[in-house]
Amino acid sequence: MYDPEANPWDAFMRRLAGKKSPERNDCGYPGRFDHEDVARIHGWGVEGEGPCDYPTGCPWYKEGRCPFHSREGGLALVTIDVKQLYGEIAKLEKLPEYVAQAKELAGKGQDVVLTGQGPVWLYLVVAHALHGLARSLSYDSPITGKVVIFDHNPF
Numbered sequence: 001m002y003d004p005e006a007n008p009w010d011a012f013m014r015r016l017a018g019k020k021s022p023e024r025n026d027c028g029y030p031g032r033f034d035h036e037d038v039a040r041i042h043g044w045g046v047e048g049e050g051p052c053d054y055p056t057g058c059p060w061y062k063e064g065r066c067p068f069h070s071r072e073g074g075l076a077l078v079t080i081d082v083k084q085l086y087g088e089i090a091k092l093e094k095l096p097e098y099v100a101q102a103k104e105l106a107g108k109g110q111d112v113v114l115t116g117q118g119p120v121w122l123y124l125v126v127a128h129a130l131h132g133l134a135r136s137l138s139y140d141s142p143i144t145g146k147v148v149i150f151d152h153n154p155f
Contacts, residue, residue, distance in 0.1 A: 114126065
């Protein structure tokens with residue numbers, strides 16, 4: 001949980017900006033908000049969501065355990081649960097919405113994994129839409145394990 005004594009500058013900026021203390025640790029590291037980027041307080045990010053902006057002060061990052069950032073500085077693996085794109089019943093007429101949502105979740109240049117329950121046509125269209133955006137794309141299920149669809153990582 002957030003400890004204002006651990007980062008007095010952050011606590012001061014929160015008071016100055018009239019922002020409350022954060023209520024979540026996104027990555028699970030107990031000292032997550034001791035390393036918070038104060039720019040997030042001023043509206044350049046969503047408070048309490050997403051990866052921290054400057055992970056280099058975090059012990060989990062230094063140990064290579066950060067679930068959001070790789071040691072090379074890029075974002076870690078992005079997992080998209082296809083079922084979450086459509087809810088209960090996937091509808092062809094909502095396909096552009098599903099694709100837009102998947103693209104937003106995937107970002108650019110990331111390693112993406114598609115998983116979860118979904119119709120084959122939705123998996124195919126989303127995979128096609130992510131080609132050119134994602135660095136790599138995999139499918140993962142409890143039965144097959146991870147299956148690489150494409151990998152454009154030069155390393």
